[in-house]
Amino acid sequence: MKKRINIAVLGLGRLGYSHTKNLLTEVHGAYLYMVVDPLPGRAKEVAGEFGIEFHSTNIEDALTHPGVDAVVIVTPTSTHAEIIKKAAYYQKHIFVEKPLTLNLEESEKVSVAVKKAGIICQVGFMRRFDPGYVDAKRRIDNGEIGRPLYFKAFTRDPGSPPPEFIKSSGGIFVDCSIHDYDIARYLFNTEITSVAAHGNILKYDFMKEFNDLDHGLTYVEFANGAIGDMEVSRNSPYGYDIRAEVIGTEGALFVGDLREQQVTILNQDGSNFKVFPDFQTRFRVAYIEELKHFIHCIQTGEKPIVDDKDATQDLRVALAATHAYQTGKKVIVEEFAPEKTHL
Amino acid sequence: MKKRINIAVLGLGRLGYSHTKNLLTEVHGAYLYMVVDPLPGRAKEVAGEFGIEFHSTNIEDALTHPGVDAVVIVTPTSTHAEIIKKAAYYQKHIFVEKPLTLNLEESEKVSVAVKKAGIICQVGFMRRFDPGYVDAKRRIDNGEIGRPLYFKAFTRDPGSPPPEFIKSSGGIFVDCSIHDYDIARYLFNTEITSVAAHGNILKYDFMKEFNDLDHGLTYVEFANGAIGDMEVSRNSPYGYDIRAEVIGTEGALFVGDLREQQVTILNQDGSNFKVFPDFQTRFRVAYIEELKHFIHCIQTGEKPIVDDKDATQDLRVALAATHAYQTGKKVIVEEFAPEKTHL
Amino acid sequence: MKKRINIAVLGLGRLGYSHTKNLLTEVHGAYLYMVVDPLPGRAKEVAGEFGIEFHSTNIEDALTHPGVDAVVIVTPTSTHAEIIKKAAYYQKHIFVEKPLTLNLEESEKVSVAVKKAGIICQVGFMRRFDPGYVDAKRRIDNGEIGRPLYFKAFTRDPGSPPPEFIKSSGGIFVDCSIHDYDIARYLFNTEITSVAAHGNILKYDFMKEFNDLDHGLTYVEFANGAIGDMEVSRNSPYGYDIRAEVIGTEGALFVGDLREQQVTILNQDGSNFKVFPDFQTRFRVAYIEELKHFIHCIQTGEKPIVDDKDATQDLRVALAATHAYQTGKKVIVEEFAPEKTHL
């Protein structure tokens, strides 16, 4: 049998708690060894709920604990870089939520540390593990649609997070569209070379204060000659809607389903099914599969399909898109000087 | 240009009125010459509304009028046989609503009269003109699903007609399932050789009085070895639902759509479209196409794709199914003695 | 009964021939009086095929004929302005294919002539008559999705027309996206105030020569604060795909269906239906309905729902989009100076 991997979850907010449960009940090979949260009592409470052996309010305790093989980092983005560098130092494998950081220079330094340590650093772009995108990736690689020509993405969120989140989110292109930049790069096996971006505030006036917007559009060019567009929205009145349409020379494929409900209800109002309400339900399987993949990579030494290098490049595109939006001009990703962008 | 066909519509109830409008606005080549209804004032009113030249309260007036080329009979079923025989005598082409009659012997006499007169007698099994069934017919004939093995039909009505209608309807197998017997014979190019039938009253207790039921099932065997089943219902809470699933040796085809609404509405209740509320909206196109076909057959001398012979055979199956339901036994259609069945 | 409208069809290419057939067989109230085509023998041939009374190789003959009430102009775009002005002079009602002209100044002069003559001038933006868009319009006006926020359009053509067509087409934004600008203005009851545009040549290298592209994207802002995007493509490998997604404050609606086939075929290859191959099949109903509307407006004096004023404004947006594409900058439609754009 494969080696059991002892995990410490760092950060027990909503997503950290969800990762904890998945590790306990869905991911074979993972052993949930420790939970950490700086909020007094939170780690103890969660450890008690699930019978987890160790808990702490101090992340350092997990990083230095000899029994811990790997950490799952679900702390605020601003803390990622520091924690990753320390974890790398202590030779712990790393799963870190996206975004890696909000700063390109910092991201690159993180990569240096990870490389030097020779550890695994997987980043939580869960969309790569969604059954629809997995199927799409396999079929595109198989040549089922010929040479890819156009990538079209929809990312519609049913509402805005609160102002305090928006404030430090990096803006809609960095916080949301980054998923589409990442999956586009993955599906097309190529890099995004230029971006143009548009958008406006349609519903959430408070975003003005943070120089952010609630509905945007990115137009991209790829290194292989393909092009594409990504809509992003915080204004979906019907639920959480993530789809993609990929057009190739020989065929197209449509990815993504709106249906949360397992049955169709028909009554005098018509034929009806419920739409996914949020990313947690939409990507329930993907959140499990990415952790299975992480454990698998640690056990086998395989390279994760999405790592810190990807995350850095995704961030570069997202920052370039933000700059393109702010200046109204097309931005060449390679030439982009991130220090000019106001997040 | 093709000869204009002068039509008299006999019977101006809901369906007669609908045929009138279709003839006036949708069917090229038809000229609505006369409308007749025994109800005092009704024909005059409709003639006035649409500027129709002639009107009468007496069907005889239309049958004997030298300017009338053809009649569309939308009178009560009990009057069909008599009117058809007279129309045949006066050499008027005939479009008659289904059922032809409720009596096999009468149906056969009607056919004799029609044949002798050499006129066209098309019966209103509109389902044969519905784009879905037309497409299915063509594909089955093309061999796209191989040899047909199984015919499955759904006929769900959103509610029961009133007791006075049920009383003289011939029962659910004669009134409703007859459409499925007809379309099955048409799609499979063969005859139904035996029937078994089941059912019950699930909602409309008053039907007990008329020896009728509101939900039934027919199991059929075809001369070519295929089999099938037809559900029929007056209890659909969501609208009017007509579908078929045809299984062949090489493939299957599903016919029929629930969607009345042209768009999909998505909101916090989910993803929604309205379902057809009734047969008029479900078969709007078919009701027009059958009249176009009637005019086309008169103009060209072609034989209609559904005539009095079909209607007689459909009735035979429906009466046999009714008998099978009443006796709980399989009935061989050819051996069936209709006089034993209590309608 | 309503007055019969005598029609002359001018131009008997593929679309002109199709309008001719529709007028003869689907549009009650229209009488096809005359057909005209400069190609020797063409008008005579079509007149013979359908038994049409008059034919000519000279458009003038139709414009001056006292029996003609209205003309349907399906000649090359470059001839539209001249013919319309003459038809207006002779007091003939006008149905003209889109685009009205390729020149804004010319379009405005046409409008002056039409207004002065007091005739009807309907332009062939058939999408306004497609049942899906009709339903969408009604529901948006009813407030079913609240206040409209975002308009997303897909216009995907299965391939490029030949170079000789592209040469004088005005470019992809003027030739294709103009339909989306028109329908967006209609559905949102407001004007497009600014455009940005992107795109590239993905398949048809010959377009370079004409300064055209085969895949484009327009980002638009509306006067009411809404925004939107329109993808346009000549590269669809799967057929003709026209859809729209309209997001409002309370709900969204999705318009447009890919399904040409009336049944679903299931076999060892899976579940399958055919996609519309071209605009003729996709908009078959719309092409009939727009002509019915034209006849109706002539008979009643009602204003058509899409006229020369709309076509002029649509052209202005399309030219602005072309300019935005060429300059890489957002263009304010009202400030746009068309003479600067190179078509």
Next chain:
Amino acid sequence: MKKRINIAVLGLGRLGYSHTKNLLTEVHGAYLYMVVDPLPGRAKEVAGEFGIEFHSTNIEDALTHPGVDAVVIVTPTSTHAEIIKKAAYYQKHIFVEKPLTLNLEESEKVSVAVKKAGIICQVGFMRRFDPGYVDAKRRIDNGEIGRPLYFKAFTRDPGSPPPEFIKSSGGIFVDCSIHDYDIARYLFNTEITSVAAHGNILKYDFMKEFNDLDHGLTYVEFANGAIGDMEVSRNSPYGYDIRAEVIGTEGALFVGDLREQQVTILNQDGSNFKVFPDFQTRFRVAYIEELKHFIHCIQTGEKPIVDDKDATQDLRVALAATHAYQTGKKVIVEEFAPEKTHL
């Protein structure tokens, strides 16, 4: 943390192997302790593949092993009764594949043994754990469709098992339709009181020899006044198709999806997705969920949602249906004397 449950899998054919893998990788709380198969070398091979501690060719070894908490019985149906009785004697919890037995008397004796031992005996009617049926059950119990009136089921298999399987399968109603009888009883919270059945051999002539058929239909009446029908087929040319349509007084719900493929492919052949090829892929989730439920019931002492009593009643209905088919008469389930039926 919950007690770990030590499992022995008995029988390592295709389904036994699949259960083994699921227990190892998908079912938390289960510990795969032992595998048994009478075929020399098979258990050793599987134990080696997965690093399982114990293996044997003798079922007795598992039943008497003190470390084993529970057994998963995937042996031939004819051996079920004996193994269950012994397992009960040794106080091992039991998960047994359907059908429990092919003999009603035997089934009842099994229940006595299980009851006396006070152990859990869950039967493998996995459909109760399929997300679609789970959702349907919850909604029906919530009253979302009002009072249930009609249950319609489709069970279409893409082909027949080989003659040696058919020979001892109990016939199509016992082998296949039994799933629909079970799920109907579960969804409607009531018993099937009468059955009528029809069918024929459409493709597999060899079935004649075993008095079996490849396409059948059951008509059922329920104790609560509802009725229903179940089609069953070995002749599906397009894959494995399991659906249900449940009609209630206030609404209906449709359960079941054909789509195996996660994306839709569009190309010149149209719009396409693959259909489930077999029950293993169709019910992949259900096969995992039923084992999770089994472990949960052992850990908590809860009663499984489907047990030997259900299986016995399902068998009674299936035998009555077989008898009804053979006699052409409706059979009252309670009055049914199984010894008269020739399997």
